[in-house]
Amino acid sequence: MFDLSAASIEAILPFIAIGFAAQLVDGALGMAFGLINSTLLVSVMGMPPALASASVHAVETFTTAASGVSHVLHKNVDWRMFRRLVIPGMIGGALGAYVLANVDAAHAKPFVMAYLAAIGLYLLYRAWRGRVEPRTPKIIEPLGLAGGFLDAAGGGGWGPVVTSNLLVQGSAPRETIGTVNTSEFFLTTTISATFIASLGFAAFTLQTLGVLIGGLLAAPLGGVLAKRVPARPLMAMVGVLLTLTSAFSIWQALSK
Template sequence: MDPTSSELIHILPFIAVGFAAQVVDGALGMAFGVISNTLLISLGVPPAAASAGVHSVETFTTAISGISHALHRNVDWRLFLRLMIPGVIGGALGAYVLSNVDAAVVKPFILAYLTGIGLYLLVRAWRHRTHAREPRVVEPLGLVGGFLDAAGGGGWGPVVTSNLLVQGASPRTTIGTVNTVEFFLTATISATFITQLGWGAFTMATVGLLIGGIFAAPFGAILAKRVPPRVLLTLVGIILTLTSFWGLYNSLRH
């Protein structure tokens, strides 16, 4: 077997993971960072390097996803502006902290909180009608979401999307807006990681995630536009609960 074929076989699983994770992320406003970061860490990549690699990939996938959401009119531009600046500030701080301090101590508490939010969204989706209203707490949410995303290797979508939905925001425009803001967040986090860690985090695995993620990026916006709000809310609740509970289980086990 020639070296090129061998490299292709090794990169295919990462392409598949990148594709699947980005379809879910684009449609539901979360999961790419959590799924990809968990995979890289399970393969022995250090947390800071894994987060740097995933965020470098997300810089490209979120750019395409954001454009697609904008074309499908899934973006609330007022909400976009309220989230972007505090999100970018929080992301830069979180990347610096993870590069220099072990942030694993707070991770179980964040995951427990997100598991609870996921269960609440499921209850809300099935027991109540979903009447959209403008969320009140936005800027602090952007700051915290950006910080936790960088420090935890994934968390912008789970934290920001879920909390905006809890406040009654429209699922379609919330998912589209959070995905679009994420481009600016991931670009900032990636740049901060590069200044702290150099280029060592960019491996064959991140290339595979990038290829799969770029191919999948346009599809999420189409799904977010066409799936009914109650179904979107239910799917967000399921994904958030399962991924957070799994992360909590693993963090408490070690």
């Protein structure tokens, strides 16, 4: 658990900033909390990758709850879509956590990221073309299953996989982002419970506390941004974020 005897504002402030920035992006665009946190914690703050991954999932249990409440209050949630996503997502998350504990899933990551980069470019094209007419998506449950599995096994993937594919099917950006963020709470709770059962409370460190504080401070703002930004710019921002983060992940995987 937290060792508060060694705590100081100078020690914890960088982690608060990281958590705030990651959650602000995730709450507004429906993705990238895990990727931004993990990248900055490992590459900038020097945390071991396994500890960073466990810490992020522990924090997400709380930040997704706060973000989900914000989206519910701002009426960004499509409850029919929520019901179709949440159960497959939890099942996929439990399977992914099991695979992470028993099989090395890192070899598939570059292929998944290449697919997501292509989706990001397509979303940019749709936003540039100017046609963002909402349609009812047909493929939902398989996305929940795949997104939950990749999130647990690959250290991230719920937002990029589910949000982007629902947008490609024509789902309205605001409701898509709100619904995916709200259902993510149940996914992260399932994954975190699995990690805690395996690791105990080793993931709860002073750094985790900083990321948690920053994430909770930013969580209410995501629902406001998603509600107020028009559909076309919102889709363009999702496309840019998805393309850049996927390209960065591919570069990391190929440079090892």
